[in-house]
Amino acid sequence: MTASRALRGVGRVDPALVERVREAAAALQYVPDPAARALASARSSSVVVLVPSLANTVFIDLLEAVHEVLAPEGYQVLIGNTHYSRDEEEQLLRNYLAHRPSGMLVTGFERSEASRRMIEASGVPCVYLMELTNAPGVHCVGLSQLAAGQAVTRHLLTRGRRRIGFVAAQLDPRTMQRAEGYRRALQEVGCYDPGLELLSPARSSVGLGAALFKDYLERHPDVDAIFFCNDDLAQGALLEALRRGIRIPEQVLIAGFNDLDGSDCSFPRLTTIRTPRAEIGRRAATMLLQLMRGGRVGQSAVDVGFELVVRESA
Amino acid sequence: MTASRALRGVGRVDPALVERVREAAAALQYVPDPAARALASARSSSVVVLVPSLANTVFIDLLEAVHEVLAPEGYQVLIGNTHYSRDEEEQLLRNYLAHRPSGMLVTGFERSEASRRMIEASGVPCVYLMELTNAPGVHCVGLSQLAAGQAVTRHLLTRGRRRIGFVAAQLDPRTMQRAEGYRRALQEVGCYDPGLELLSPARSSVGLGAALFKDYLERHPDVDAIFFCNDDLAQGALLEALRRGIRIPEQVLIAGFNDLDGSDCSFPRLTTIRTPRAEIGRRAATMLLQLMRGGRVGQSAVDVGFELVVRESA
């Protein structure tokens, strides 16, 4: 029992004894059995992180930051990929909660009622990622996707454009919030035209961006600016424009979202929103750490903001 | 005990009883405790996968495929990111092996002696990914990176080019094997010039590709073809060429590696090697499944091959 306490650094053990126990453990190459630990304490040292995709580097950056904060504290990060599916998320939750994680980080607020109940009933501390809410007692770190979408659209408006399109894929909740920001910005100046929205449920990719851009121009030859919900789509559009001899930004302004790899050297360079996903990961993990230790956190909703990066494409 | 057997589907239990147990479990919302299971059986239902990076989508595709095979069999996939570091890999192995995984999938063969010994001593079935060896008793699924590098270079030679450069970043073992393929192909025709290799240890990215391409042209204005070790670098080079008015493929042929997202619609479209990483994941997971069940596998080294995809850039 004393050895257990010494190694875990809990309770009061003579520092000299702690040292001796450490040495003995090292000499014996002793490594605690996490299964036995979890069984005895009804709590594992793992933290579950649920993200909707690994193909979008936004979540890779986020996971990286989470790992950087939690690994040194001795937590195991379990990555769950929901593939943007409520059913898969529910399945993952069922599986992972059986492991009695110490904490959870989950993306967004939209999920099945069963998932919601499982999170609630588990009593496991949980921090929500990417989006914000002011519901009391809900811990979250994110940014207003709506405000960011609005900012992009307003920027396009300040450039004098009025026929501004919105092209999206994947159609996850955050994309739809950006769409809402786009709508509001245009409604404010009386320029909103629902016909200028193109929403594709397909998986986002550079190739899809090129294809959607081509379709879009055929349907709306008069468009003078397009806001793509993610940079990969916008990058594809820039390439397609190049191929078809459409001058960007002269003929059409192009804006993206997320500032992904390559957006700073595309041709032309892409105007976009830089989302601080590493900071989201870091702050969410730090907040979770406080919750897991039973502490109260100062601010339960942290807005990390966003940055409009104006480059040549708009 | 009978209930345990019924739910796990092992041993001989009357089918009618199995059904009754299932129903009772469902009614009670019973979920087995994985910690207790692991403690009692000295084996967890998790499989560890070690990859060197999540930023390279090659590994995302691979993980996806692995998950698709193992999840339905009831295995938990634990993702470990070694960040191309031997020390981190060693740390991860130490941590993960304590969980007594049922199996492991690890990338490549180059690792610290301590890591090698841990894998050996653990007795956990292990399949190596991405590369090939004909060492007996070693299970691996991959492709000859050397042959692939050679194929790209030979293709550039068939296009009549002789001053062929090689530009690489990250410099992981697989990149160096591609470099070796490049060298051999050129040596075969007496065109090898070590001065035409540019090896950067920096993290691979589109932006880096653009920067390296610029540097490279300044140092080697006479180069007539460049083989980039990864598509992101090559995509960056294409963009930089566009910016500087360098005509691809007329002035310089550009070839990449991996056929990543966007390479099929870059300007010009990128000639590259398509690596079947999803197949690697699938076959490695399937092989591991056999090993975990104690079965022998037919072929211990599976070569999934590669495909030269000839597009406009070369």
Place this chain on the structure above:
DNA sequence: TCGCGACAGGGTAGCGCTATCCCAGCATGA
């Protein structure tokens, strides 16, 4: 001197499963 609390250290009893042995019942063949 004594009572009391603080403190370091340790004993005991599980946590929820499964490996292993055991047993009753039945069919089989010599």
Place this chain on the structure above:
DNA sequence: TCATGCTGGGATAGCGCTACCCTGTCGCGA
């Protein structure tokens, strides 16, 4: 008839930790 083996089902004893409680010692104030 009985030894034999097979089959389905169950009893028992841990797996390696930690929560909880207990003991002995020491310092301090009354």
